[in-house]
Amino acid sequence: MNALLLVALALLPATGFAAWFWGRTGRNPSGLAAAGVVAASVFGGLPAIYVLLGGELMPWRFPWPVPGGEFHLETDALTAWFLVPLFLLSACAAVYGAGFWRNGIATRRLGNAWLFYCLLVFAMMLVLLARNALLFLFAWELMALSSFFLVVFEQERATVRRPGWIYLGLSQAGAAFLFALLLILGHKANSMDFTHWAWRGVDSPVLAGVLFALAVLGFGAKAGFVPLHIWLPEAHPAAPSHVSALMSGVLIKTGIYGLIRTLTFLGEPAAWWGGTLLGIGLLTAIFGVTFALAQHDLKRLLAYSSVENIGLMAAGLGLGLLGWCLGEPVVGVLGLAAALLHAFNHTLFKGLLFLGAGSVLHATGSRQFEDLGGLLKPLPWTGALFGLGAVALCGLPPLNGFLSELLLMLTAFGSVLSPENPLAVAGLLTVAVLALVSGLAVATFSKAFGVTFLGEPRKPTTTPQENTGTMRAAMCILAAACVAVGFFGFMLVTPLQRVVAVLSPQFPKLFPASPSPLVWVSGAGVALLVLVAGLAVWRKTLLARRTVDATVTWDCGYARPHPRMQYTASSFAQPLTALFRALLRNRVRLSPPTGILPTAARLATEAPDLCAERLARPLFARLTTRLARWRWLQHGNVQLYVLYIALTLLALLLWKLR
Amino acid sequence: MNLLSLIPPVLALILSPLLLGVINRVKARFAGRRGPPLLQVYYDLAKLLRKGAVYSRTTTWVFRAGPVVGLAAVLTALCLMPLGGVPALWKFPGDFILLTGLLGLMRFAMVGAALDTGSSFEGMGASREVWISALAEPALLVALATLARQAQELSLTRICAALSEQHWLHTGPVLALVVVALGLVLLAENARIPVDDPNTHLELTMIHEVMVLDHGGPDFAFILYGAALKLWLFAALVTGMVIPAGSLSPWPNLVAGLGGVFLVAIGVGVVESVMARLRLLIVPQLLVGAGALAATAFLLGLK
Incomplete structure (x- = not known):
């Protein structure tokens, strides 16, 4: 078994370089x-x-000939739990990509892109396996760089280069916190090996708190905690769709993985860690789903929805930590399990949805809702599979999204019952926010699915082409996984018990054993399917011998209905965006119809990211002016940089000799 | 499995259309009319099931699947709802989360069917439906959280069984606030006045009715029946909280539960008779208010 893992580890870069060479020829x-x-x-x-x-x-x-470094790899249950969706989605996205990048693009560029794709998968695998701090940081940087080059695949467009820079900048800023975190931990333990850190704990609670904050900032920038999420809605639409699927499905989860792994180093958690993480999670979830609802671009909407789902994972983790600290270990284990299961499920359905968005883009050339509509007829497969992914994402039974929603809600309800009043109030807050978020997610995805695939085409185009065999097969596999987890989710309980043991050895015993609610949910799912089938057959027999006519949609007797008269995506979302205008600050540009016989009128709405506009932009503007006076240091001259390195080394040497 | 538990779903299947008849009869009495027969909804259902259908050329299978999935979801949800003190067919920790999930699936199916017609009327109805339900769901779950804490239980059946007259004596205000919140959610979720008017004749002012404008024949029968069952579910939920079930034996319990459900229907009829529909812009305030009431109840119940 071990050898197989090594083969995979070797095969990925080998494939990448072979593809690169192949493209050159x-x-x-x-x-x-x-x-x-x-x-x-x-x-x-x-x-x-x-x-x-x-x-x-x-x-x-x-x-590994690096001071303190060692090529130390280990597969425990936590690593394996994240590895399985990584491999599933990487394979599906690659198969999809083979159809997506078929023709019409220079082979040399394709070779480069595939090299970075393979390196990205390799790096993510290494991040999960690494048990040495330097190896982890190396893999982390490789992951950031290879995904950056994938994001800027269409680098000739300025709309792609800018998101690429934002992503690179933010992931480097996040990595800086991780360097600090891992170096302090290594300094304390006098070793860079993770196994020497685990379960030791940090003696001073202040230092542990600082390390926790560093981890939240560093891993949060990758995962997309508000306000560090600003790269997601920029980079995801810019990247090719199957790369977006991989980034949203797996890459951002490495942040969640890192956070959980760090918790095993820090020893007994403090209650405020849980409270902070819960607060960040709930804020991120609300923020993500509200902005998702207001988007006009299908892939931007999906990116914000990823922010929302990361928020749900963080909330589960935070509430779990809080429960653990306040003497409710069952809440602790449920919260951790909910976060882990949600991370797993999100990989499946978000991957599926991004691939679906790619097929829409491929077929119509547009991601803007106001150009789309009625695509279910020309794209029956894409439409049906996207619809399935939407149902799963909304957390509706009988698909997989509901299972993690159920565990999250059970965590919250478990803390509601607690005799500890602070935990009960935190639980109530979580219940309310989760309910609101799931309601808003239904609104968001009924908009995304309904406006894209249902009704009439809003813009007359040439007939869109349905995706080809490999692209469809990749989507079908992910959809089948969503269904399978929905119906056989109870089989994941035993693996989850092994995973939660990573955080505390007493956890597996506390995890609700069989018959768990998951078994009941599967049973109800089967009952639901039987009822749907029965009612469908009954309806068919009822209609069999009767007249079934086709006509136009009811239009109040209006003589000349037109597809442009359909409800638009903006109008569908308007009641809710109006309700949340304090958060969204959506800009409305309106030239209303005037006069007795009005002619042209215009309405444009836009919801620019609040954090990017109010936080990041002023901050970076100020930084730019402040740092401009140091610009003379940067000449772009390699010799000069070598001189800087030499001077730094000399300074360090003198400091050490002092 | 308790055979007695089969009775609540069967009663719901048989009697739920009668609830709509009761509401209409109460409204007619208030207006000084004689009103339609109590069994009018049964006649309507029988008539619709005998009809053919007309479909818009814009629609796809999503439109045809909507009523089927919606009715199947609400039928599954019936198995989770106890009546009075009679336990539900399925009971497990967190069963009410499955219940809200199934109602969410019903809503998603109906919204999809509405958007499938491409009509702006139905798009508008769908938009309002998701808007109202997004605000009603927190109120519903906060109310359930309050009850779960009072009862220290996590399944509907056990919550209903644990809430006894002792709770009403000691923490009466808490339960009363929750019942008011649940009542508001019932009105909103079932498209009744003051949130939606089932009798309006102008497409622009409707919510639920406008979403189903294009449905006819058996499809519409499924929708009508599904709506009746959904009303029954919420009425049974409110009843279960109010009736101190623990102390009675099963049969009086069942009668009490049944009586409670029909009392809720009469209450809905009275509300519809004495109130006008609220302006749409006020509706969020009503639902946020319901959530706030439930949260207040929760805080009152803390020790």
């Missing part, structure tokens, strides 16, 4: 690269599943 490398990624995923996925089923893998240690 003028052949399309997509098929080759996709096959390599799929093979690596199968090789890597098997050991991960083996660990989740209770197997044990020996850790590896290879020497």
